[in-house]
Amino acid sequence: MRRMVPGKRESLIIQMRRGTLEYCVLALLRDQPRYGFDLVRSLAQADGLVTSEGTIYPLLGRLRRDGLVTTAWHESPSGPPRRYYQLTAEGGRALALFTTEWDRFTDAVDRLLRQGDNP
């Protein structure tokens, strides 16, 4: 458990992750509520999105405070009841807005990045 001084590549990824991670969380909750561990593992499977799984919880707390996500307790098949995170209507709207803007944004960036390929 050491803290790293991020290199160029890491800091680039950190910058890109900063604005997008919360929408990845909202996207994972779009179809069904999930409990923390499940949500975090699903995120961790996406390459480069999460390095320390625990850092998702402050983000979840923030999303809850902003009213984009709520929590509810559900029985679990094994062990104690689990706290499930679910999307609110407002969270759904925020996700839809982001999805539209993201498509437009990545289209524009893609076009610029590829300009060099087709002179």
Next chain:
Amino acid sequence: MTTEADALVLRYLQDLESQLGDLPANRRQELLDEVAEHITAARATLDPETEAGVRSLLERLGDPADIAAEARDRFGVPAEPARPTPWLEVIALVALVIPFLGWVVGVVLVWLSRLWTTRDKLIGTLGGMSWLVAGLGTLSMSAQGSTAVGSGPLGPTEMSLVEVVLFLAPFLLPVVAAIYLGFRLRAHGHTPQAVR
């Protein structure tokens, strides 16, 4: 075996708790609960549970210092503190439009306030002062004898526009001044001067 794993988890959570020291208590407790639940759920997937398994689980969770840094980042910027109602200023504005004694009290309060600039205070003072002028005017008029006021009715038709304005000004100017100061108060609240 399990006791060793329990000790690892306990130490991890204690470390996290102390790293979260500067967060509000309820925020800290919520985060601790969520991370503890994560650990419980993750341990349930280990079969059989080994010390190495728990160790790597905590490793994936990350350095408590990183989680705390993220929490400070997400919550650290304090929500804009609710500005307390500036009662001194509110009372000053109300007093300012009350003739004579009220104006005196209002002016004193206006000058006591730290939310207005000197220019604002001067405008408030002079605006309210028209009461004084009106008062002196009335006094001098009655001193000159009540013929003009006392005899025939002073209907609106007999008053020129200038007279109407002069008559109304003492009543309106303090109100205008108070409204102006009220607006300045609102504008002032948005300047970063309020930050500590």
